[in-house]
Amino acid sequence: MGVTMPDLPKKKVGIVACSGEEMAEGAVTRLAALRVLEQLRPNETVTICLPLFLAGGEGDRAFARFYPTIAIDGCDKRCAARGTEMYSGKPAASIVVTEAIQTNHLGTARRLSETGMQAVDVVAEQVAQQVDELLGVTWDRKQGQPSKEAQPAEESEAKIATCSCGSGIPIQKVRVDSQEVTFIALPLIFEQFRDAGKLSGDGATAELMETVKVYNPIPDGQEAAYTQAVMREYAAFCQEKN
């Protein structure tokens, strides 16, 4: 039995840039991220501002648990990678500009030099390759698109950087035994199952829980309690929608 995935999450990779304003390498991270988001892989990537992990809500902090993320850092302080891991989830990949580019002539944080702009190209290409690896896509460089045997990317999206400011990741708090647990993507999963006609009490439990587990680790020995709590919420969801 295959796992039913909500539409939104699995096809995107999250990009988190340090964007550090005190050094040219920070500008390289920001512009490289934008190059990937706007030009190289616009349909496969989404971004979030690093500070939003702290300033946003739980949905924003769930970003890296929802998307596999690539952290792009300007220096070995690795603010993006460490911040993402600290507040959201461990990045799937990490790139540090000072390790990828061996030059001190990038320009300034405000204005990159020609060398700095070349560094943007190099870092952006590395990030794009990481995106492909994470999505399992083989990129046809001649055609500038996924190779035919790969799953085609979704079209119809505007080629501008999409950030998740304010949108957040849908979450739902559920009481499991005596504890309140935050489930990522639960509203989306419920909606998708109900729309597919997989109603509560209709043998959908195993499939629904498999999907829930993609985004939400279930502690050892608590599967029964989690299943009971999630299915209780799903029954309430279906009843409310009727």
Added chain:
Amino acid sequence: MTQRVVIVPCSGIGKSYGTVAREGAFRVTEDLRPDTTQLIPLSLLVLGDEQARADVAGAQAITIDGCKLACATKMVAESGGQVARDPSASLRTSLVVLDVFRRHRDLKPQGVSELNEGGQQLAHALADEVATLVDQLTDSLPLTQRNGGRAGDGGDNA
């Protein structure tokens, strides 16, 4: 001991307003008031970098947010910086780019990697507002805490 006014812009990379915030901050700290201001990157505050937090703690701060989520203002407040965000405050030091745009509706910013002409001019207008705030804050500091007066004046005030 000298204490500069800390300028903390939004570090957003997904919207034009974030770019305007960053560009405005650069203009203040590099062109208009280089001797009395200091730019602190938001990413360092997020990580709790000791030096960045020490620079912000107890300092007069001006935050420039790109959107209503106000990441810069929240992070500065959390780091112990003094930022007046209440609209009724006599000297509000928490700025939002959208509010500046409302005062300059002819300067519509577009582009993220590179701002259009309207965005550049909006960043200049924002920087002028910030510079005025810096002057008011530094005037209110005791003489022993001021640093360098207005030596940074002379930037072109577009």
